[in-house]
Amino acid sequence: MPVLKAEMVEPLTKTGASCRVDAAVAPRFRPGERILVRNINPVHHTRLPRYVRGRHGTVERDHGVFVFPDTSAHGQGHKPQHVYSVRFTGRELWGPQASERDVLYLDLWDDYMDPT
Amino acid sequence: MAHRDHNAPLSDTALRVKALEALLVEKGLVDPQALDAIIDTYEKKVGPHNGAKVVARAWTDPEYKRRLLDNATAAIAELSYTGVQGEDMVVVENTPEIHNMVVCTLCSCYPWPTLGLPPNWYKSAPYRSRAVIDPRGVLREFGVEVPDTTEVRVWDSNAELRYLVLPMRPDGTEGMSENELAALVTRDSMIGTGLAKTRSAGASTKRTRASGGQHERRA
């Protein structure tokens, strides 16, 4: 294992470790598209919060290709795929008591969504 | 947390951290000087004063603002605020019509190079649970009133994108230098739980947003 040395701290912290992957992976969705979040309940690591599962949203932006945490956390590889900024209305998530004007944005991987 | 009595015995947690460090150093897996350099970087060097400079630049330079909103990572890199937990940035702009607020419901994701390390409240259960379901209630707790006509946008940083709010430039700040403007930009205004300070001294911390500008309610 490499050992971080004091003189490496500044350059490494300034460079960071992006989870972006330079891979030619086709996106499954396009900005403007309506999606339905999958109702998955894995016992393993996921970055899909429960509050958004089974909800309808709109793809706003394609952020590009990133490592997929659900596999990366378990030694199952990067499975690179697109991540999108997806917009949900407050009412869609929380019901009629939510303010009609409020919205929430979440970043979702291809594997978290289906077309609708 | 209150100031700790330095004569009190070290807690179990503190002892475990000491043991962990001692073992890792003993086994040559961690270099103690690197530890000190890391701590120094994030305790003394990196902080919201970085993000404040980004905001002040955007307020004074429309072309920079356009670049910042289009490709935040590249624009922030122009000011050298790059690195760990800021590799993929998105800047979201507050306007009279839109108020943005950032949270990480699942853990504590936060843009370190521009804001430093997050405060405890950001990483704790009350904010993480309420920000997404009752953003206006949360804003009220921070003393920020948002009119019904303003759209509140909550950004849950569940992936590796890190979000920075570009607060509105307060009224009455024409002619101020970038440095003077940066001094008005609070950490909370870049998270979205606060507004930038107005230039008047002794301004109340309570703020009211009205469409078309900002008013301040004096205490």
Added chain:
Amino acid sequence: MNGAHDLGGMHGLGPINPEPNEPVFHEEWERRMFGLFIATFAGGHFNVDQFRHAIERMNPAHYLDSPYYEHWLNACETLLVEGGALSHKELNEHTSRLEKEAR
């Protein structure tokens, strides 16, 4: 996993109570723990997804009740032991020794 960390939308967790002029680290152990995480992460002992999942695997009551950097302590201990760099036995023995010395 459907763990206690997945907090979005939960009720009853109390007021936010932001601390004015909060220091970056409240305790010396937090400061050291931050450094240890960065150093072991940079050393390749685990990736960020494994780290987060290790926190998620904490006892849920302990997760909700412990200070933030204790989550990091738990995760690093778990991953370094699972990865074979350390053992629980030596961690416990060293901790006990430090406790005796401190008395």
